[in-house]
Amino acid sequence: xxxxxxxxxxxxxxxxxxxxxxxxxxRRFNVGDALLGLICRTSAVVIALMLASxxxxxxxxxxxxxxxFGLGFLVSREWRVNELERPLRDAAGQIVMQDGExxxxxxxxxxxxxxxxxxxxxxxxxxxxxxxxxxxGAALFLVRVAPTLxxxxxxxxxxxxxxxxxxLAYGIWGLFVLAPFLQTTVGPAFQNTLQNVPGLRWMFFxxxxxxxxxxxxxxxxxxxxxxxxxxVLAIMILPIVTxxxxxxxxAVPRTQIEGTLALGATWWQSxxxxxxxxxxxxxxxxxxxxxxxxxxxxxxxxxxxxxxxxNPSPFAPAQTMASLLANEFAEASEGLHRSxxxxxxxxxxxxxxxxxxxxxxxxxxxxxxAGH
Amino acid sequence: xxxxxxxxxxSAVGVSIVVGGQVASAxxxxxxxxxATFPAPLYTKWVAEYEKVNPSVKIDYRSIGSxxxxxxxxxxxxxxxxxxxxxxxxxxxxxxxEDKVVQFPAVIGGVVPAYNLPGVKETIKFSGxxxxxxxxxxxxxxxxxxxxxxxxxxxxxKLAITPAFxxxxxxxxxxxxxxxxxxxxxxxxxxxxxxxxxxPLGQGGKGNEGVAAVIQQTAGSIGYIEQNYAVANKIAxxxxxxxxxxxxxxxxDTMSLAGDGAAATLKGxxxxxxxxxxxxxxxxxxxxxxxxxxxKDLSNxxxxxxxxxxxxxxxxxxxxxxxLATQMDYAPLSDNVRKAVDAAIASLTHDGKPVQIK
Numbered sequence: 001x002x003x004x005x006x007x008x009x010x011x012x013x014x015x016x017x018x019x020x021x022x023x024x025x026x027r028r029f030n031v032g033d034a035l036l037g038l039i040c041r042t043s044a045v046v047i048a049l050m051l052a053s054x055x056x057x058x059x060x061x062x063x064x065x066x067x068x069f070g071l072g073f074l075v076s077r078e079w080r081v082n083e084l085e086r087p088l089r090d091a092a093g094q095i096v097m098q099d100g101e102x103x104x105x106x107x108x109x110x111x112x113x114x115x116x117x118x119x120x121x122x123x124x125x126x127x128x129x130x131x132x133x134x135x136x137g138a139a140l141f142l143v144r145v146a147p148t149l150x151x152x153x154x155x156x157x158x159x160x161x162x163x164x165x166x167x168l169a170y171g172i173w174g175l176f177v178l179a180p181f182l183q184t185t186v187g188p189a190f191q192n193t194l195q196n197v198p199g200l201r202w203m204f205f206x207x208x209x210x211x212x213x214x215x216x217x218x219x220x221x222x223x224x225x226x227x228x229x230x231x232v233l234a235i236m237i238l239p240i241v242t243x244x245x246x247x248x249x250x251a252v253p254r255t256q257i258e259g260t261l262a263l264g265a266t267w268w269q270s271x272x273x274x275x276x277x278x279x280x281x282x283x284x285x286x287x288x289x290x291x292x293x294x295x296x297x298x299x300x301x302x303x304x305x306x307x308x309x310x311n312p313s314p315f316a317p318a319q320t321m322a323s324l325l326a327n328e329f330a331e332a333s334e335g336l337h338r339s340x341x342x343x344x345x346x347x348x349x350x351x352x353x354x355x356x357x358x359x360x361x362x363x364x365x366x367x368x369x370a371g372h
Numbered sequence: 373x374x375x376x377x378x379x380x381x382x383s384a385v386g387v388s389i390v391v392g393g394q395v396a397s398a399x400x401x402x403x404x405x406x407x408a409t410f411p412a413p414l415y416t417k418w419v420a421e422y423e424k425v426n427p428s429v430k431i432d433y434r435s436i437g438s439x440x441x442x443x444x445x446x447x448x449x450x451x452x453x454x455x456x457x458x459x460x461x462x463x464x465x466x467x468x469x470e471d472k473v474v475q476f477p478a479v480i481g482g483v484v485p486a487y488n489l490p491g492v493k494e495t496i497k498f499s500g501x502x503x504x505x506x507x508x509x510x511x512x513x514x515x516x517x518x519x520x521x522x523x524x525x526x527x528x529x530k531l532a533i534t535p536a537f538x539x540x541x542x543x544x545x546x547x548x549x550x551x552x553x554x555x556x557x558x559x560x561x562x563x564x565x566x567x568x569x570x571x572p573l574g575q576g577g578k579g580n581e582g583v584a585a586v587i588q589q590t591a592g593s594i595g596y597i598e599q600n601y602a603v604a605n606k607i608a609x610x611x612x613x614x615x616x617x618x619x620x621x622x623x624x625d626t627m628s629l630a631g632d633g634a635a636a637t638l639k640g641x642x643x644x645x646x647x648x649x650x651x652x653x654x655x656x657x658x659x660x661x662x663x664x665x666x667x668k669d670l671s672n673x674x675x676x677x678x679x680x681x682x683x684x685x686x687x688x689x690x691x692x693x694x695x696l697a698t699q700m701d702y703a704p705l706s707d708n709v710r711k712a713v714d715a716a717i718a719s720l721t722h723d724g725k726p727v728q729i730k
């Protein structure tokens with residue numbers, strides 16, 4: 001970023017000094033230049049203001065929840081909108097009675113974001129696990145193989161076309177095609193082969209707390225679960241990871257590749273060297289994919305099962321930050337509930353911001369100076 | 373009279389005719405209502421039918437959810453609000469106290485346990501405590517002895533139960549959880565009742581359509597949805613054991629009886645009654661009123677004519693409009709309930725004067 005800024009400032013410094021004598025009058029009164037300059041500056045300021053006001057509005061609306069829960073919000077598991085009224089129990093676990101009546105205690109609503117942070121982290125990580133190998137393979141193919149076959153153009157177009165499909169379409173496909181397939185074929189297949197493997201019981205059984213007792217029960221295979229959500233996310237982040245990786249690999253200097261070949265590397269070894277050379281940029285591409293996966297809303301809401309729980313099984317329903325907002329925001333009228341949802345939105349925004357900043361630094365660092 | 377004067381006279385008459393015409397079209401009354409989504413199809417039908425009876429009245433009902441309806445009427449941005457849950461004390465105070473508010477039931481709805489059990493033709497029977505234990509995770513398979521005991525003669529499969537629930541705040545969840553809380557102390561203490569609760573397990577869906585999607589796609593699933601939504605989408609639902617020990621299937625008739633049981637408790641201008649688990653041989657136990665909320669003095673409405681139009685519409689809806697309710701699979705108010713509703717509507721005033729209806 002600093003090199004870009006230097007380049008612009010140095011060129012703007014050298015230009016006027018050269019042209020000032022020749023057509024200074026014309027330049028000074030060029031309305032078009034002045035107007036364009038004004039429009040550009042205003043646009044830049046407006047965009048910055050928009051982001052700033054977004055953060056401010058989120059922060060101020062989330063304030064009641066921030067005051068109430070503080071940072072403990074991020075590690076608390078409980079998300080309960082309603083009040084609970086239950087019999088008061090003493091230290092020995094006995095129900096407290098007074099004048100022949102059961103004494104009740106009222107438990108206030110509680111809001112904690114750990115289940116949705118977990119859901120977002122795991123679904124995004126699994127999506128990367130599925131998407132990154134595919135994307136890197138496709139990018140390598142586009143850079144090293146496709147040009148010789150003269151299909152790089154159409155293939156790139158197809159991959160980028162995936163990015164233009166609305167997320168709702170992915171959601172509907174996930175709900176009506178992928179989920180039933182997982183429910184009837186993939187899930188049971190895993191269940192039959194792995195169920196009795198020692199150490200894998202957690203994949204197929206869940207424990208539910210009822211009246212303080214832990215009850216174990218099989219997880220029903222529904223197809224709308226963490227696995228389905230991650231698969232849909234993986235397909236959705238494929239295009240961006242592939243196209244950015246392709247640009248990063250294109251920027252690897254020809255001399256590098258020729259150098260490896262000259263040293264006797266096989267085609268495979270030179271590909272590996274290429275990936276290693278562009279690793280910072282490739283990591284940036286992955287981070288961009290991660291940012292998209294973490295923020296995806298419509299499609300994930302349709303396929304992840306929408307249960308605010310932390311369950312390690314990929315066959316259990318889960319919830320992400322974005323899907324929680326999509327599910328609950330419209331009907332959330334209660335002050336603290338709404339405010340807690342906005343707190344979640346703030347966390348999501350902060351996370352996306354960090355991913356994007358890291359990714360930009362890494363991608364710009366590799367593609368611009370080395371490319372030319 | 374000169375020609376000039378005559379011309380002036382004619383043009384004056386012409387102008388007055390034009391002005392008169394404008395007055396006539398301004399006689400059209402536009403009123404707004406907002407709130408609950410559950411009765412929205414019926415309210416929209418009422419509005420359309422009422423326009424045929426009284427073409428000058430145009431009512432616009434927006435289904436923005438019960439919470440939004442209460443907020444809209446409190447802020448006076450609509451003529452009336454609609455909510456599945458009755459106003460609580462705090463909400464009444466926000467509107468200015470008990471003597472400033474009118475609330476009455478408009479129609480009755482029921483919540484049904486809908487399920488997906490391939491190969492089972494019979495209607496499954498449930499009881500309140502069995503339903504509670506299914507949603508708590510205690511009963512996890514369809515061939516559980518307690519389900520078999522209720523459904524002797526039905527070949528229940530060995531199939532895992534997937535409970536399905538609403539993820540958005542809704543009156544449907546309020547009714548269902550309130551009923552289960554009366555049936556199971558464990559449910560009351562661990563899940564509780566409310567528009568949105570924390571379910572210990574299962575799959576979430578947004579809206580009736582979200583829950584219905586889970587049920588239709590998953591063999592062995594059970595979820596709670598509105599009775600008329602289940603009927604319209606041909607989703608199988610079970611009968612529920614009522615207070616008299618009978619297994620009753622939700623129909624407009626059996627849900628209507630639930631309202632009738634509470635008629636005696638409806639008094640004053642703020643009518644409310646929880647009508648789940650009412651006595652009666654044929655009463656469906658998971659029923660609830662959905663309410664219309666107004667300011668007692670309709671000063672949020674500009675003219676007396678508009679107030680009159682609103683009151684006529686409400687009277688029509690709670691009398692002649694009730695037969696439309698039955699057609700659309702809502703349960704009508706019984707005669708006893710309508711008496712209380714009529715009294716509440718009669719208490720409405722505009723700028724302190726009673727609203728006169730011919």
